[in-house]
Amino acid sequence: MRVTKFEHATLTLVDSGRTLVIDPGSFTAPLGELEGVVAIVITHEHPDHWTPDHLDRILGIFPGTPIFAPEGVSKAAAGYDITIVRPGDVVEVEPFRLEFFGGLHAVIHETIPVVDNVGVLVNDEFYYPGDSYAVPKGREVKLLASPVGAPWLKIGEAMDFVLAVAPRRVFGTHDMGLSVAGRDMGRMRLGWAAEQHGGELVELNPGDSTDI
Numbered sequence: 001m002r003v004t005k006f007e008h009a010t011l012t013l014v015d016s017g018r019t020l021v022i023d024p025g026s027f028t029a030p031l032g033e034l035e036g037v038v039a040i041v042i043t044h045e046h047p048d049h050w051t052p053d054h055l056d057r058i059l060g061i062f063p064g065t066p067i068f069a070p071e072g073v074s075k076a077a078a079g080y081d082i083t084i085v086r087p088g089d090v091v092e093v094e095p096f097r098l099e100f101f102g103g104l105h106a107v108i109h110e111t112i113p114v115v116d117n118v119g120v121l122v123n124d125e126f127y128y129p130g131d132s133y134a135v136p137k138g139r140e141v142k143l144l145a146s147p148v149g150a151p152w153l154k155i156g157e158a159m160d161f162v163l164a165v166a167p168r169r170v171f172g173t174h175d176m177g178l179s180v181a182g183r184d185m186g187r188m189r190l191g192w193a194a195e196q197h198g199g200e201l202v203e204l205n206p207g208d209s210t211d212i
Helices: 052-061 071-076 155-165 180-195
Strands: 002-005 011-015 018-022 037-041 067-069 082-084 090-093 096-104 116-122 126-128 143-147 169-173 209-211
Touching: 002 143, 018 096, 037 052, 037 090, 037 096, 067 071, 071 082, 071 116, 143 155, 155 180, 169 180
Parallel strands: 018 037, 037 067, 067 082, 126 143, 143 169
Antiparallel strands: 002 011, 002 209, 011 018, 090 096, 096 116, 116 126
């Protein structure tokens, strides 16, 4: 399974010529040529994690592609056929097995409503929490995509999240709001946290891939 990072929080996973798209949002350039898209996962309703332009482009090429997302997305994206998923749900879309965790977005500020958010574990190997620190308890994660910069994120809490998940490898995502220096500093901290359980940091920039 090949995992590719795009700008900010957008990811693709490719296995056996089929593609899963995660969080195609407003900070991400058009994804270009994709092969065999079989599913889209949107972790929550904020526009940096989905846009009509991205969905229309993908669905125009791959009509009928199922979109899995929490209830808040089904309301925000009312013109789209959204399959609502909740923590504990498991969905099979060959060759991908999707298991969902969490339930709520991390708190930004007490004056800002907390929206629905799901983390997704793919094929029991790759985990991405969306905008949360939801831990897939009891799972051995081979590759973790950990947010490294956000209005809701404190780097010490991100480090604690990586320590709790204890992945074999981790890379930083959710990073378009950071300078290069800030991004690199955050990556270094995530790497330190991974190393405490024998893991390591993978440095992925937009367009870079790694295999599981």
